[in-house]
Amino acid sequence: MAIFSKTCEYGIRAVFFIAHTSANGRRIGIKEIAAGIDSPEFFLAKILQDLSRKGIINSIKGPNGGFYISSENLKRPISDIVEAIDGNGLFRGCALGLKQCSEVNPCPLHDEFKAIRTRIYDMLRGINIDQFNQELLSGILSLKK
Amino acid sequence: MAIFSKTCEYGIRAVFFIAHTSANGRRIGIKEIAAGIDSPEFFLAKILQDLSRKGIINSIKGPNGGFYISSENLKRPISDIVEAIDGNGLFRGCALGLKQCSEVNPCPLHDEFKAIRTRIYDMLRGINIDQFNQELLSGILSLKK
DNA sequence: AGAATAAAAGACCAAATTATCTTTATTTAT
DNA sequence: ATAAATAAAGATAATTTGGTCTTTTATTCT
Numbered sequence: 001m002a003i004f005s006k007t008c009e010y011g012i013r014a015v016f017f018i019a020h021t022s023a024n025g026r027r028i029g030i031k032e033i034a035a036g037i038d039s040p041e042f043f044l045a046k047i048l049q050d051l052s053r054k055g056i057i058n059s060i061k062g063p064n065g066g067f068y069i070s071s072e073n074l075k076r077p078i079s080d081i082v083e084a085i086d087g088n089g090l091f092r093g094c095a096l097g098l099k100q101c102s103e104v105n106p107c108p109l110h111d112e113f114k115a116i117r118t119r120i121y122d123m124l125r126g127i128n129i130d131q132f133n134q135e136l137l138s139g140i141l142s143l144k145k
Numbered sequence: 146m147a148i149f150s151k152t153c154e155y156g157i158r159a160v161f162f163i164a165h166t167s168a169n170g171r172r173i174g175i176k177e178i179a180a181g182i183d184s185p186e187f188f189l190a191k192i193l194q195d196l197s198r199k200g201i202i203n204s205i206k207g208p209n210g211g212f213y214i215s216s217e218n219l220k221r222p223i224s225d226i227v228e229a230i231d232g233n234g235l236f237r238g239c240a241l242g243l244k245q246c247s248e249v250n251p252c253p254l255h256d257e258f259k260a261i262r263t264r265i266y267d268m269l270r271g272i273n274i275d276q277f278n279q280e281l282l283s284g285i286l287s288l289k290k
Numbered sequence: 291a292g293a294a295t296a297a298a299a300g301a302c303c304a305a306a307t308t309a310t311c312t313t314t315a316t317t318t319a320t
Numbered sequence: 321a322t323a324a325a326t327a328a329a330g331a332t333a334a335t336t337t338g339g340t341c342t343t344t345t346a347t348t349c350t
Contacts, residue, residue: 001148001149001150001153001231001232001234001235002234002235002238002240002242003146003234003235003240003258004146004240004241004242005146005337005338006242006337006338006339007337007338008146009240009241009242010242012241012254013241013242013243016253027296029295029296029297030296030297040338040339040340041340042339042340042341043338043339043340045297045298046298046299046338046339048297049297049298049299052297052298053298059296059297059298060296060297060346060347061295061296061297061298061345061346061347061348062294062295062296062297062345062346062347062348062349063294063295063296063347063348063349064295064296064347064348064349065295065296065297065346065347065348066296066297067297078254086146087146089146089147089148090146090147090148093147095147095148095149095154096149096154096157096158096288097147097149097151097154097155097158098158098287098288100287101287105287106285106286106287107286107287107288108161108277108280108281108286108288109157109223110286112268112272113148116261116264116265116268119261119264120261123257123261127257132253135253136253141251141252141253141255142243142245142246142250142251142252143241143243143252143253150307150308151307151308151309152307152308172326174325174326174327175326175327185308185309185310186310187309187310187311188308188309188310190327190328191308191309191328191329193327194327194328194329197327197328198328204326204327204328205316205317205326205327206315206316206317206318206325206326206327206328207316207317207318207319207324207325207326207327208317208318208319208324208325208326209317209318209319209325209326210316210317210318210325210326210327211326211327212327
């Protein structure tokens with residue numbers, strides 16, 4: 001198993017791509033995004049519709065329309081995208097799927113994973129979308145396979 | 146998304162349960178294990194068959210048969226169970242699903258996740274099944290929901 | 291107003307995961 | 321030998337995830 005679902009992988013990549021290519025209010029269409037991050041177009045459309053409905057990204061219909069990310073949304077941490085798509089299962093809940101697992105009734109892996117979960121959460125919450133723009137622009141980072 | 150698949154959650158819980166209840170060569174049947182860890186019996190049977198085939202746990206058919214864990218297998222790290230069931234996707238590969246992601250061509254989350262993946266792997270590799278027995282016996286840890 | 295453009299929404303399909311039930315093979319005890 | 325116990329293997333079904341296509345709605349431009 002991977003860390004994120006396919007949906008979430010595509011979602012994060014698309015958000016970075018939109019932020020990267022549509023800086024200063026310019027919009028970008030679904031076809032171009034899908035090609036840019038190498039994902040199935042119609043599937044990605046569903047994902048972006050969902051993120052748009054949830055207010056994580058922005059969109060406008062019609063000619064010259066497309067997806068973009070408002071300046072407020074650019075400040076969102078990556079954890080917002082992950083939580084919107086995959087929920088908080090990566091950060092909370094028991095690694096062994098036990099409902100009663102807690103501090104007083106810990107599963108065998110409870111303490112070990114507590115630290116790791118916190119670290120993942122802090123990391124994803126500590127960086128926002130905008131922070132990657134410079135690095136993407138300077139060509140250090142890559143979004144395509 | 147959770148960290149492990151359902152299959153893996155049940156698998157780990159079952160392995161702990163077998164190790165816990167069948168110390169010194171005693172065997173335990175699938176029904177008892179399923180009840181003990183609160184998992185669907187036939188589904189768990191499949192999982193244990195698989196782990197048995199892969200040599201992670203041991204089993205014997207017939208009267209007084211059942212599952213057990215040899216002393217060598219008790220020394221296995223938890224990572225062996227995870228790798229046998231969920232593969233190494235949690236430890237290796239790109240968090241964003243990019244095939245070309247690497248040190249020289251890193252995805253935006255590459256460095257952040259490198260440390261976390263390593264930590265998860267080291268943790269799961271650093272503790273073996275046997276180590277939990279004492280804690281389970283002393284009642285500190287819990288396997289049932 | 292009408293045509294063109296683009297996302298939103300809805301219907302559908304495929305594959306993987308999770309789950310259940312039945313039959314078979316192996317071992318033990320009588 | 322036979323019966324009983326038990327895991328292994330096989331078949332099938334339900335659910336979730338991943339993916340595709342078509343129709344509708346909103347917007348813009350002429």
